[in-house]
Amino acid sequence: MVHLSWYLTVSAILFCIGVFGFLTRRNIIMMLLSIELMLNSVNLNLAAMSHYMEDLRGQVLVFFIIAVAAAEAAIALGIVVTLFRNHRTVHTEDITTLKG
Amino acid sequence: MVQLLFFYFALVVIGLGLRIVTAKNPVHSVLLMLVLFFHMAGLYLLLNAEFLAAVQVIVYAGAILVLYLFVLFLVNLKEELKMSPFVEKGKWLGIAGAVALFITFMRGVVSFTLGPHGEYTIEKIQQMTHTKAMGQAVYTTYILPFEIAGLILLVAVIGGLALAKREDKGA
Structure with a gap:
């Protein structure tokens, strides 16, 4: 028998790895990839809860999160391409236009 | 058997996650992410969510990762490989933040009780x-x-x- 808390632990570890990647990576594409990692951990959390509560609500929410994640990736990567076209960089420390 | 599969999938997912955020070459990260998504689909199968496993493979592995790979090929990676993948002085701050967040999560997980069951x-x-x-x-x-x-x-x-x-x- 696999306990619910095991799934929650795996999900928490994966989320923290995603947070670490988001805070420390230099490349903005890698930051977005870390966000995908965090979204995946949340999805796993919801699916596990849904399975152990015998309710489909969590899995329906996972379905919607995947749809929103696809939209988010499309928009965010479009912004990255535009950024690279204008500034020739994808590194966060070089993006200082708003710094004044 | 189910426990064994769970441990296999969980260990691979966590190990690949660590490798993804620390890899120097972003292309390697994206390709490892593909493997991670397949193992995530395996975890969904263990939770009796076949439809979610299929959607995970089709949408995440099939569509989103291909998008990431194309954008990576559009930007210049030559100087990326010569410099550190982490921001200056940010690495230890990031580790501290992630560990603190994990401790907070685990406090919630150990005191968690399930609500009433659905239909x-x-x-x-x-x-x-x-x-x-x-x-x-x-x-x-x-x-x-x-x-x-x-x-x-x-x-x-x-x-x-x-x-x-x-x-x-x-x-």
Whole structure:
């Protein structure tokens, strides 16, 4: 028998790895990839809860999160391409236009 | 057997996650992410969510990761490989933040108790198949969120077009 808390632990570890990647990576594409990692951990959390509560609500929410994640990736990567076209960089420390 | 599969999937997912955020070459990260998504689909299968496993492979591995790979090929990675992948002085701060967050999460996990059970027992889902159960839930109870998800995808299409369109300098 696999306990619910095991799934929650795996999900928490994966989320923290995603947070670490988001805070420390230099490349903005890698930051977005870390966000995908965090979204995946949340999805796993919801699916596990849904399975152990015998309710489909969590899995329906996972379905919607995947749809929103696809939209988010499309928009965010479009912004990255535009950024690279204008500034020739994808590194966060070089993006200082708003710094004044 | 189920426990063994769970440990295999969980260990691979965590190990690959660590490797992904620390890899120097972003292309390696994206390709390892593909393997991670397949193992995530395996975890969904262990949770009796076949439809979610299929959607995970089709949408995440099939669509989103290909998008990431294309954008990576569009930007210049030559100097990326020569410098550190982490921001200056940010690494230890990031580790401290992540560990503190993990401790907070685990405090929640150990004191967590499950609420009242719903009507979709495992036997019921297995009898009516998971895809049919999901379809019934999405198209009846959650029809309004479903339509809003369609609208969000439309906004993403229009936004992607508007961002990718090159401005005419002369006009």
